[in-house]
Amino acid sequence: MEDTGDDSRVLETEAGHSTFDGEDIYAEDGSIRSDFLMHVGAAIADGDLLFLRRHVARLHESEMGDLLEAIQPEQRRQLVSLLGADFDLAALTEVDEAIRLDIVEHLPNEQIAAAIGEMDSDDAVYILEDLNQEDQEEILSKLPFTERIRLRRSLDYPESTAGRRMQTEFVAVPPFWTVGQTIDYLREDADLPESFSQVFVIDPTFRLLGAVDLDRILRTPRGTKIEAMMRETNHPIPAEMDQEEAAQLFEQYDLLSAAVVDENGRLVGVLTIDDVVDVIQEEAEEDLMRLGGVGDEELSDSTIETVRSRAPWLLVNLLTAFLAASVISLFEATIEDIVALAVLMPIVAGMGGNAGSQTMTVTVRALATRDLDIHNAWRVVRREAGVGLLHGLAFGLMIGLVAGFWFHDGNIGLVIAAAMMINMCAAALAGIMIPMLLDRAGADPAVSSSVFVTAVTDIVGFFAFLGLATWWFAIR
Amino acid sequence: MEDTGDDSRVLETEAGHSTFDGEDIYAEDGSIRSDFLMHVGAAIADGDLLFLRRHVARLHESEMGDLLEAIQPEQRRQLVSLLGADFDLAALTEVDEAIRLDIVEHLPNEQIAAAIGEMDSDDAVYILEDLNQEDQEEILSKLPFTERIRLRRSLDYPESTAGRRMQTEFVAVPPFWTVGQTIDYLREDADLPESFSQVFVIDPTFRLLGAVDLDRILRTPRGTKIEAMMRETNHPIPAEMDQEEAAQLFEQYDLLSAAVVDENGRLVGVLTIDDVVDVIQEEAEEDLMRLGGVGDEELSDSTIETVRSRAPWLLVNLLTAFLAASVISLFEATIEDIVALAVLMPIVAGMGGNAGSQTMTVTVRALATRDLDIHNAWRVVRREAGVGLLHGLAFGLMIGLVAGFWFHDGNIGLVIAAAMMINMCAAALAGIMIPMLLDRAGADPAVSSSVFVTAVTDIVGFFAFLGLATWWFAIR
Numbered sequence: 001m002e003d004t005g006d007d008s009r010v011l012e013t014e015a016g017h018s019t020f021d022g023e024d025i026y027a028e029d030g031s032i033r034s035d036f037l038m039h040v041g042a043a044i045a046d047g048d049l050l051f052l053r054r055h056v057a058r059l060h061e062s063e064m065g066d067l068l069e070a071i072q073p074e075q076r077r078q079l080v081s082l083l084g085a086d087f088d089l090a091a092l093t094e095v096d097e098a099i100r101l102d103i104v105e106h107l108p109n110e111q112i113a114a115a116i117g118e119m120d121s122d123d124a125v126y127i128l129e130d131l132n133q134e135d136q137e138e139i140l141s142k143l144p145f146t147e148r149i150r151l152r153r154s155l156d157y158p159e160s161t162a163g164r165r166m167q168t169e170f171v172a173v174p175p176f177w178t179v180g181q182t183i184d185y186l187r188e189d190a191d192l193p194e195s196f197s198q199v200f201v202i203d204p205t206f207r208l209l210g211a212v213d214l215d216r217i218l219r220t221p222r223g224t225k226i227e228a229m230m231r232e233t234n235h236p237i238p239a240e241m242d243q244e245e246a247a248q249l250f251e252q253y254d255l256l257s258a259a260v261v262d263e264n265g266r267l268v269g270v271l272t273i274d275d276v277v278d279v280i281q282e283e284a285e286e287d288l289m290r291l292g293g294v295g296d297e298e299l300s301d302s303t304i305e306t307v308r309s310r311a312p313w314l315l316v317n318l319l320t321a322f323l324a325a326s327v328i329s330l331f332e333a334t335i336e337d338i339v340a341l342a343v344l345m346p347i348v349a350g351m352g353g354n355a356g357s358q359t360m361t362v363t364v365r366a367l368a369t370r371d372l373d374i375h376n377a378w379r380v381v382r383r384e385a386g387v388g389l390l391h392g393l394a395f396g397l398m399i400g401l402v403a404g405f406w407f408h409d410g411n412i413g414l415v416i417a418a419a420m421m422i423n424m425c426a427a428a429l430a431g432i433m434i435p436m437l438l439d440r441a442g443a444d445p446a447v448s449s450s451v452f453v454t455a456v457t458d459i460v461g462f463f464a465f466l467g468l469a470t471w472w473f474a475i476r
Numbered sequence: 477m478e479d480t481g482d483d484s485r486v487l488e489t490e491a492g493h494s495t496f497d498g499e500d501i502y503a504e505d506g507s508i509r510s511d512f513l514m515h516v517g518a519a520i521a522d523g524d525l526l527f528l529r530r531h532v533a534r535l536h537e538s539e540m541g542d543l544l545e546a547i548q549p550e551q552r553r554q555l556v557s558l559l560g561a562d563f564d565l566a567a568l569t570e571v572d573e574a575i576r577l578d579i580v581e582h583l584p585n586e587q588i589a590a591a592i593g594e595m596d597s598d599d600a601v602y603i604l605e606d607l608n609q610e611d612q613e614e615i616l617s618k619l620p621f622t623e624r625i626r627l628r629r630s631l632d633y634p635e636s637t638a639g640r641r642m643q644t645e646f647v648a649v650p651p652f653w654t655v656g657q658t659i660d661y662l663r664e665d666a667d668l669p670e671s672f673s674q675v676f677v678i679d680p681t682f683r684l685l686g687a688v689d690l691d692r693i694l695r696t697p698r699g700t701k702i703e704a705m706m707r708e709t710n711h712p713i714p715a716e717m718d719q720e721e722a723a724q725l726f727e728q729y730d731l732l733s734a735a736v737v738d739e740n741g742r743l744v745g746v747l748t749i750d751d752v753v754d755v756i757q758e759e760a761e762e763d764l765m766r767l768g769g770v771g772d773e774e775l776s777d778s779t780i781e782t783v784r785s786r787a788p789w790l791l792v793n794l795l796t797a798f799l800a801a802s803v804i805s806l807f808e809a810t811i812e813d814i815v816a817l818a819v820l821m822p823i824v825a826g827m828g829g830n831a832g833s834q835t836m837t838v839t840v841r842a843l844a845t846r847d848l849d850i851h852n853a854w855r856v857v858r859r860e861a862g863v864g865l866l867h868g869l870a871f872g873l874m875i876g877l878v879a880g881f882w883f884h885d886g887n888i889g890l891v892i893a894a895a896m897m898i899n900m901c902a903a904a905l906a907g908i909m910i911p912m913l914l915d916r917a918g919a920d921p922a923v924s925s926s927v928f929v930t931a932v933t934d935i936v937g938f939f940a941f942l943g944l945a946t947w948w949f950a951i952r
Contacts (some may be wrong), residue, residue: 030846031849031851060729062730070852186691187695187697192691192695197732213671214673214690215668215671215672215673215690218662218663219662251753251757252536253536273732274730274732274749277753280753280756281760284760285841288760288763288764288837288841289841291764292833293837294838299848299856301859307862307863307870314871318827318875324823324826325820325822325823332815332819339812342804345822346801346804346821346825346934347794347800349822350793350800350930351790354769357768358769358770358790361765362768362770362775365761366775371545373505373507373508373546374505374510376545380775383779387786391786391787394787395794399794454826
């Protein structure tokens, strides 16, 4: 720490990453620099411990995670076994599940247990929860009693709950202590969490009474009693609460950390915003993936896994595609007469599909962020209907003119313009009503809206265009 | 605060929201309870200040934001003017831009200036930055000198930079102070930020030397010198850094707050994770909206604004739709002969489109999170090609059988199966290569991938199916 006065070090890399040969280990595009990877690869092959300890073991856990993801599976295992106790298992919280399991399986349980004993409990649980029952038990059995009890308690809460994500290390004091006593306790007690931002106040049965932020403790005279300065913990989180719901509380009330309590109001842990950031990101990502028709896949999944996970969605789309095709087949005779209809019909269906997916995207996102609710639903539905109508008029006119000139037939222009207007309105209504109805029915609108909206715009598009054409050319 | 010992209050509502009539103000679906809204509406109409001060002024700023969004524009303005100085302007950071501007325009500049003087500088800047130059100047001129200088400095940094988002209030001490001196300073100095989690260490010219977390100060003996215990601030953020880049640093290194420095390494502010959470969420949302063909729209936008913002995307899609139609028109003669082709062709194009958008969604997301880079690109491209091939085989077979039986013609089944395989492979390659090439070219893959991918799957789909059919039925 002596060199902190030299601020060329502080600003060494603009982006604050670790360095190799005096330069950022990341290239411009955010991937790890190729020459650094080459050096690491060579050092692994040569068993060059000096290089690995000096340049690799010092990396931040997230940088180590990126490195592990960038090298080959064989190299990964060698690197981890070469580093031995110098390998920081926390890096495993930063990699894909598949890579994590692969590395953990190749590590002796003794080493995992030793590393887990050193970790924050939330990181430890993150690694333990993916292991099979047997390995989990073996590792837990090697840990000291209190550590074991704590981790078991977290693991006993269902997946994706606050109880699973919480950190079980926290600082708690009784309400009758003074600021001075609290500071003395913090100075003397060696068994504190690695870092903390508030002190909880509990009664003798561990029931949560309140909390005091550290800055409050620092600016209050030593004689003041904790109970006189503690604040209500307005947002204690029940351990069984879904992590997504907990994340929404953090966002709504700008929390940095929150107490986690069991069903009797007893303090069992603390949830911190860095865990919640991951949850927030996962949730936003989930909606995006689901709208795109993909589920929980990871980039490291194999071809077969990917084929399996995406096929159901394609199958559902195949069924609706056949439905649309059967609508077309109703008008085979008309198409035989006027083949231009076959040329133009995908335009009507496709434009409807695009307009519908615009409205649907906005609706699904607004439902997810709870911006769209019963108080403004009617206004938004009216707006979308208006948008559909205006887009229908504008694009109907445009397409009508182009189609009329293309096939030298004003009637074709007239029919496609009318069909376009109908389909744009149908698209707008389907785009907003379908996600809202799915949401009201308790289904996730991100998962299935897309199929239904496309089905509507295809069917209405083909039916309106071919039906109008059949009628118009018959009565003309 | 006397009642904090009564923990029925602490756990009053499961979700930790404010209450009305003893119950959560939010309904099950996350919207504000209708009967609460009705009472608020009546109180606004009657000018019932007692009710408003008791039940509305006490709401958390984010709850107040939700309330403002749920009531009518006229009610909003009345509510704000009825509450007067009791209205917490911080609630304006929680509403849509349109609502914020509307309310601010109806407030006297004196009231805004008074409220802004009380706020954290990051919230103040958030409100000021949307105002027109004139109002901004008038409000700033009413503020005390140091306050004004601080806000001007933030506003001088470009939009979406760390300098704009930072809080200019922070605690900084010289390195030669002891822990005791620091604690005494914190106890005596009234002009501290409302809350803080670290103390920065600076030299006499304000250059950043390091930082000390509050928990470190609390657990270290009074006699220890700050310079002996400070840590390097490994991730100081240049004020000009884009907020998105800053957010990535927070995520990668699990930061809770970071020093913001100017071009000379002087400490100018602090960026905290709650600001960064908003940025992270906006970024994920942006990708989702762009993939769905919508830009930066808000739910409160008018019909005309929405029509305008979505039309360009529809226009681009119209052009590619005409391109696809012109491909079909090449084969008019074949369609006239075999009208079943017109019935089936949307299936080939549509399935390709869906498969392509699956691959594209995964690729765009992986590029955004920097999971996909040159080190694994080749492996992922091979995987996607494999997925396309296998899906092509499976769905080609299925569609071939159904189509063959439907039209009692094995040749049609054969042709559509082959076209399907070709288009599924094209979809896979377009889905991964197009976003990657756009990214490499410096464009945002989320914005334009979708148009190009659909263009490829439509054109290849129609061309392969109709072309193969023309050739096969000619040589047969």
